Amino acid sequence: MKKYISIIIVFLISSNVSAQNQISNLVVPVNYFIDHVAQLEKVKNNLANYKQASVVGVSGMGKTQVARMYAYEHKTDYDLIWFIDCNLDIDQQLVKLAKAINTQENASVVSDNINIVRKELMSYLTSKGNWLLVFDNLKVGENKKVQDFINWEHNGNIIFGSQDSELLSHIVKVSAFAETESKLLVRNILENNSPGSVEFLAKEFGGYPILMVQGAQILNQVQGLDLNEYKKKIRSSSDKIELNIRLAINELSPTAKNLLNEIALINNQSFSRELLNSITSNKDSLDDDIYNLSKFALITNIEPNEVTNPTFEMHDVIVDKISQINGNKDNKENLNQLITNLFNTIPKSLIKGNVFRNSKTVLDNIEIITKNAENYDVSIYKILELKFNLLIQYVTACDLTKSKILVNWFDKNEKENNFKLLMMSNDEKGAYASYLGRIGWYYLKNSEGREAIEYFMKAKKVFEGVKGYETLKSNIVFGLVISNVQLGNLEEAEANLRIMQDMFNQSLIDKTDAATLDYAKAYLFLAQGKYDEALKQINATIDACISNGMKPQDVFLTGLYLLKIDILNNLKNYSDALPLLEEVYNMKKPKEKQEYPIFGRIYTQMSVIKLGLGNINEASEYARKAIEAFLKDPNRSNKNVAASPDIYLAKAFVAEGNALASLNKNEEAVTAYATAENIYWNNYRENMKNVDAISIMYLNAVKASCHVSQKSFYKNFRNHHIEKFGDKHPRSIEILNLKCHTH
DSSP states (O other), X not given: OOGGGSOOOGGGOOOBOOOTTOEEOOBOOOTTOOOOHHHHHHHHHHHHHHSEXXXXXXXXXXXXXXXXXXXXXXXXXXXXXXXXXXXXXXXXXXXXXXXXXXXXXXXXXXXXXXXXXHHHHHHHHHTOOSEEEEEEEEOTTOGGGGHHHHTOOOSSEEEEEXXXXXXXXXXXXXXXXXXXXXXXXXXXXXXXOOHHHHHHHHHHTTTOHHHHHHHHHHHHHSTTOOHHHHHHHHHXXXXXXXXXXXXXXXXXXXXXXXXXXXXXXXXXXXXXXXXXXXXXXXXXXXXXXXXXXXXXXXXXXXXXXXXXXXXXXXXXXXXXXXXXXXXXXXXXXXXXXHHHHHHHHSOSSHHHHHHHHTSTTHHXXXXXXXXXXXXXXXXXXXXXXXHHHHHHHHHHTXXXXXXXXXXXXXXXXXXXXXXXXXXXXXXXXXXXXXXXXXXXXXXXXXXXXHHHHHHHXXXXXXXXXXXXXXXXXXXXXXXXXXXXXXXXXXXHHHHHHHHHHHHHXXXXXXXXXXXXXXXXXXXXXXXXXXXXXXXXXXXHHHHXXXXXXXXXXXXXXXXXXXXXXXXXXXXXXXXXXXXXXXXXXXXXXXTSOTTSHHHHHXXXXXXXXXXXXXXXXXXXXHHHHHHHHHHHOTTSSOSSGGGOOOHHHHHHHHHHHHHHHHTTOHHHHHHHHHHHHHHHHHHHGGGGGGOHHHHHHHHHHHHHHTTXXXXXXXXXXXXXXXXXXXXXXXXXXXXXXXXXXXX
């Protein structure tokens, strides 16, 4: 059994706890915690009377433990208990809370859109009681970050944990322990409870909890250090915290010291064993190093019941002191090394990399490491690669707000000539080209195919002078396939697809990423109307992703499932399409509000299925809901429908036209088809002739226009199909045989 799991020192044991059906991320307070009876009572009274309590005190006084103890003692009073670490992006943590609420409710009751999640959560919780939010780790001058929560009128409870009383009310001051409490704390930790040791630790450290804990552990763990010697060291020191940390460090192995220095540069509030394994240079000694840091109370295991990959934390006071001891030069050197180790650990494969970055504590830590890299003026190319890894995840998760921030950061540095291509090393060029490519994927997510191609081509040009990076090069070509299909440039898409195929044939690419080749083929075959081939390729794509570690419910797979449903609908296989679409809907329903663009695509496909199964009225309703979803999306260019290039909006209008025609509302149907045709033109232009879905639309539009009095609709749709697809096309022949408006 790993050593860090078997630690028996009781003060290191804490765990996550929640009652059944309770929404909670509560961590049990440490077992050595001595009740701040007066403070806990005041927190309780303030929450009862004012619904808020502000726990204020300098770092290391136990503010977090007071909040945890209150929440733990009163956990049965609440249906929801959620701690928000204000060291991290608050809204990102509120997204996690929104997802937890929606999962518990099995319904989309709160949006997890980071742009509106704060407002949505406040609206949802306002009318509810029996909930507790804790905003912890607010530093001096940071209370403005939570000002809207401070001023919020609600029926729940909120605890603010801050070093600063500015803006806060109903304050509960956490100060030094009284002598009696201090002695009790020391006795809980000290293995040799000699009266002299207890007396010294309780009095010498002035009731400062973290110092007493450190002192007790120093006496417990430092071999050959007696009380008198320790007294001399402490009394001659001007910085007792630093002395305790230095005494502990002196007992550590070189590898444990390195790990300690690295932890001080990541998200010290939450880091998993696997995260540590990815940043350390000493993987073989990792478990021993964790054990040794733990026994000196330098880190704490907050998931002791998790055997394989537990999560740890390190107190801010320890982090600040280690950073101070090391100084900027050593911190920068340590940061550079851990970043290099991290880059070497992150899988190059698109699919495996996604699985890694979605692992426990990884993404939050990359965000903190990126901030520290900027603070310590690390090379802009290392920052570029860190932000590249963030951009991959934000784009994949359709977090277009955070993605846009990173796109703007790149564009700003590009304009300021901070990226000097001629002076870049091979790896720096690789990072630069990779970032350009990921911006291409950002624009592709926004259905801006021309902008996407611009960035993909820039990336491709830079990569021409880069050795290696074959997986990322392939990803650029993959992006060019999808972008060109999206714009109807099918010959160009086929040319890029052949390049991808050659790269795979030469074994230049990780076999895992064969899924990208299968997906590219499926996407192209769908546009060409080769539906059987498309279905075969999309099935291979999904199977490859799941077999390489993705969960079937992974957000990464949503687009793949929707593409498969589109293919099944074109094959008129509605009985297979319906349960898969319902599964996708249930995957997204607990996580996203239904006006989200993803629901526009879901509702469009549901309209097609319902029409195919004969439920015409439902088909019409779903088509209208799809259109409304796309029109509401602020990230899409749909404010002026006449100028919109949004092919997904066009598909929704086609679905509406098909449903209306089936209801014999043909005049409304031809209007919907005409709107779709115009949108398609805005996107595809002269390439409309290459897209099978447009040919199908024209056939249905001609059939509907046969039943309206205005002959021009029929002529226009008929002529446009023949102009684009030729009079020998099977659907052109079918159109000409309809003999509409022949009188």
